[in-house]
Amino acid sequence: MDKGKMAEWLAQGSVAIPKLLLHHYKRLGLTEVEFMLLLHLHSFIEEGIWFPTPAELAEKMTLTPSQCMETLRKLLQKGFVSIEEQVDEQAVRIEKYSLKPLWEKLVYYLFVQSANEERMERQEEEQSLYTMFEQEFGRPLSPFECETLTMWVDQDEHEPAIIKAALREAVLSGKLNFRYIDRILFEWKKNGIRTIEQAKDYGKKFRKHQLKQAPASQTEYKQTVTFYNWLES
Template identity: 60%
Template sequence: MKKDDMIAWFEQGSVSIPKLLFNHYSDLGLDETEFMMLMHLNVFIDSGESFPTPHDLSAKMSVSTTKCMEVLRNLIQKGVLTIEQLDDSSSVISEQYSLKPLWRKLINLLMQENQNEVQQEQEQEEINLYSIFEKEFGRPLSPFECETLAMWVDQDHHDPLIIKTALRESVMSGKLNFRYIDRILFEWKKNGIKTIDQARAHSQKFRQHQQPKNQKPSQSQNSSAVPFFNWLEQ
């Protein structure tokens, strides 16, 4: 191969195909012929030829001109390709293909996938939350308790980690019931507590405030006291 031929080859450039499109074109309802048609349209547009004819496309593909016309029509009907009109200074109306609808659909697909992943994580977190409560209570939760737990998450928007911390606080206080836990969550939300560290500091401050100032705990009381710890890391 001559040097000039190699230079001409390099000057032709390269085609960049988004990996997201390559992996998900079938999720957009596209088959392989439609996918290749879009790729060829993308190359034509990048080369400055924004409105190739079916004959031009057929010359690049292994399908007939009639088939190219059919595929183009299908792509427009599926909402991944549009034909835009351009007005120039000479008042001559020209047309061009646009792949913007394709990119929009691809972005929407990605956003939907991310939302589904977040929703699945939240659902799994709620399942784990129910399991932890049932383990601490030593029994299945009643319908009312299940409804209360769901309300804390869906209506009050408490983080599951905060709910777990409130549960542990109620266990350590010897008051294992939903009313007490609800009161803890109410107080924490009122005081702007959103993290485990904030909840731990608030609980320690509350205990110090509850203890009479002149009362000094005995050595036996100190040895039997249950310290507040981050039980989620155990």
């Protein structure tokens, strides 16, 4: 094989296609023909040919020039491609194709998809939260208790993981009631506790302080008792 010819081929470069577009073009509402035409249009633009004709596009595809023209028209109507005007160095107005609308649609789709996934994860977390409370209380929650849980999440903006941590803290303390859990959450929020690790450290300091404040005989008894540290589970 002619090495010079190989080097010439490699020097032509390549067209970078985002994997995200390859994976999601169907969900964006693009057909295979439209997708392929967009790729060729992208290639022409990267080569500095800003307004390829339908005939030039047809040379790269199995479509006729009229079919390329019709596909371009659909892409313009669907908002995947736009035509912009630009003034060159000689002050001559020229038209060029822009794929900016395509990238904007792709980014918007990914943002929506991410938001939907986060919402689903949060719903699953909240459902898990209700289930965990009912398991610990050994009964279905009352309407008032369900409303309290909702307020902790929506109004007080406590993360479900933090609410679960407060529940376990109440179980560990032997004070399983909503008033006590609410007090834990209030204290944690007042002291800037927003993660499990912070709750873990705060709990250690709090128990250490309690041991110092307790009478000597009571302290000796407490030191013989081993507590299960749920924060490390």
